[in-house]
Amino acid sequence: MSEIAVIITDMFEDVEYIKPADAFRKVGHELIHVGLTEGKTVRGKKEGTPVKIDKSVAQVSAKDFDALLIPGGYSPDRLRVDENAVNFVKEFAESGKPIFSICHGPQLLITAQAVKGRKITGYKSIMQDIKNAGAKFVDQEVVVDGNLVSSRDPRDLPAFIRASLKKLEG
Amino acid sequence: MSEIAVIITDMFEDVEYIKPADAFRKVGHELIHVGLTEGKTVRGKKEGTPVKIDKSVAQVSAKDFDALLIPGGYSPDRLRVDENAVNFVKEFAESGKPIFSICHGPQLLITAQAVKGRKITGYKSIMQDIKNAGAKFVDQEVVVDGNLVSSRDPRDLPAFIRASLKKLEG
Numbered sequence: 078m079s080e081i082a083v084i085i086t087d088m089f090e091d092v093e094y095i096k097p098a099d100a101f102r103k104v105g106h107e108l109i110h111v112g113l114t115e116g117k118t119v120r121g122k123k124e125g126t127p128v129k130i131d132k133s134v135a136q137v138s139a140k141d142f143d144a145l146l147i148p149g150g151y152s153p154d155r156l157r158v159d160e161n162a163v164n165f166v167k168e169f170a171e172s173g174k175p176i177f178s179i180c181h182g183p184q185l186l187i188t189a190q191a192v193k194g195r196k197i198t199g200y201k202s203i204m205q206d207i208k209n210a211g212a213k214f215v216d217q218e219v220v221v222d223g224n225l226v227s228s229r230d231p232r233d234l235p236a237f238i239r240a241s242l243k244k245l246e247g
Numbered sequence: 248m249s250e251i252a253v254i255i256t257d258m259f260e261d262v263e264y265i266k267p268a269d270a271f272r273k274v275g276h277e278l279i280h281v282g283l284t285e286g287k288t289v290r291g292k293k294e295g296t297p298v299k300i301d302k303s304v305a306q307v308s309a310k311d312f313d314a315l316l317i318p319g320g321y322s323p324d325r326l327r328v329d330e331n332a333v334n335f336v337k338e339f340a341e342s343g344k345p346i347f348s349i350c351h352g353p354q355l356l357i358t359a360q361a362v363k364g365r366k367i368t369g370y371k372s373i374m375q376d377i378k379n380a381g382a383k384f385v386d387q388e389v390v391v392d393g394n395l396v397s398s399r400d401p402r403d404l405p406a407f408i409r410a411s412l413k414k415l416e417g
Contacts, residue, residue: 184372
């Protein structure tokens with residue numbers, strides 16, 4: 078089974094972490110929570126869901142994992158100011174390993190300059206940012222372009238999870 | 248004195264509204280709070296500062312005001328999904344009237360396609376989005392480019408307020 082890094086910090090969209098995480102664990106994948114400070118508990122935006130950070134993003138490499146999950150909410154906005162977080166995501170994008178991005182997730186990919194020429198979707202508010210970054214924004218529940226699986230918002234979670242699980246199967 | 252529209256919704260950065268608003272009122276300018284729903288009270292992100300919406304953005308025009316203030320926080324992210332808010336900001340930008348933007352304020356200007364070729368600053372997290380939109384990102388406490396006055400974050404408020412007041416004088 079796969080070891081999946083979840084890059085996450087405070088103000089994440091609760092269900093965009095909870096539902097994929099549950100689905101991944103259910104079939105035997107392992108989640109490693111990567112954030113700004115090892116051991117810290119970060120919390121979701123709406124429900125305050127607690128998530129303990131297993132590893133500081135400064136201490137990990139894309140080599141350590143098989144896939145990356147980027148939940149949305151305001152977590153990506155807070156992570157993209159951190160150079161280590163941006164470099165980790167960039168390294169992941171370059172590795173060709175699966176990346177699962179939902180909602181505001183593409184904000185991190187944009188700062189990591191990882192979307193140019195790619196087909197991707199994301200939350201409506203960042204549509205112009207996605208287009209300006211040179212990506213093709215596709216307005217559908219899930220977009221799969223090579224290693225990159227993306228969805229728009231919580232309503233797309235079933236399709237997002239389905240496509241992500243399929244990608245993990247290889 | 249000037250009639251200044253403040254475009255604002257929930258999760259605004261409290262001080263980025265409070266401090267410019269106080270400074271503008273102190274010298275006699277009038278503030279009109281423009282948001283998604285007339286009569287609704289919106290609240291700041293950190294301190295829960297209440298702001299009553301005077302006018303729905305669907306019912307106003309740039310013609311009704313002399314200048315526009317865009318406080319930051321997550322308010323601009325929530326406003327840029329609203330077509331009326333985007334059109335209002337676009338109309339303002341085209342009018343040449345002063346626009347005061349701080350922190351995440353440029354997110355609204357980007358969706359309104361109003362920053363291409365302009366010198367502007369904003370919060371570090373959206374630096375790449377500002378560059379991708381074709382603007383020149385300048386990393387300083389306040390940037391004045393024609394009608395557009397912009398600052399990075401709450402630490403820049405004294406310079407932001409000084410430059411905005413000067414723009415209103417002339």
